[in-house]
Amino acid sequence: MVVLATKCYISGEAQTRALDSLQSLIANDIGDLEVEYDIGVRDDDFISVTISGDDEVVARNVLRDEWGAVTPHFSEGETYVGTLESWDEDGFILDAGKNIRVSTENLGLGQGTPSQIRDRYGLVQHMPLRFVYGEDHSSRLADEERDRLYDWTRGTDRVNINSATRGEVRATVNRAGHAHDIVTVERLGLLEQSVICREETDGPGLLSSIGSYVPAELKCVIGQ
Structure with a gap:
């Protein structure tokens, strides 16, 4: 079994739709391999794949590379994935199967x-973030994670959303009449997405327009 470092924290029909979406994603990842698999949701909302x-x-190994994995064991200096x-x-508390505190000075994301x-970086709750584990509360964001977030502020505006699948976010953008205002919807986790705006699109304006359609947390990243 592998426990993916992404959560399914919604319920009812929304959870069913999310798990159906995940089933398709995992089929794309490992469907050509000689395996059978079963997807479940743990009590802590992390996704398990047997x-x-x-x-x-x-x-x-493919799923660990694609999604990150929750492990009961941590080694000093190794990189893992936790959800915000x-x-x-x-500082931040990341859930990596246990709570990992990353102090403000160890975020490395400026003042x-x-x-x-x-x-500033549009970090919605439950978004997966990579960190380097350290004993005695010395864990820090991984360099590649800091680079990714800094890159967001150097590009076009973004709107980050939780509690919705990539397909649902795409449909919401289309329903709000903004399909021509975005480049794509980037998947951050199962239920965390990043809408990448076109150069001429105002991120705060897009957030305001689609916000009423999405019962979720939305954050805007202002690019340069």
Whole structure:
């Protein structure tokens, strides 16, 4: 079994649609391998995939590479993926199967409080983030994660959204009449997406327009 570092924290028909979407994504990842698999949701909302068959080791590795994986064991200096659980005046709390605190100074994302940093980079709750594990609360955001977030502020505007699949976000953008205003919808996690605006599109304006269609958290990243 592999536990993916992405969550399904919605319920009812919305959860069914999300898991159907995930089924398709995993089929794209490992459907050509000699395996059978079953998808479940743990009590902590992380996705588990039970895999069996001749290629099960390869399949688990493919899913770990694609989604990140939750592990009960951490090694100093190794990179893992956790979801943004909460934030306070001292930093971020990432859920990686256990709570990992990343202090403000170890975020490496410039000046400001954690809330200001979250707003600047459009970090919605439950978004997967890579971190380097350290003992005694010395964990930090991974260099590649910092680079990714800095790159967001150097490009065109973005609108980040949680609680919706990529397909649902695309449909929402279309329904709001903004299909021509975006480049694409980038998947950050199962239910966390990033709408990449065209150069002439105003991110805050797009957020305002589609916000009423999405019962979710939306954050805007202002590009340069």
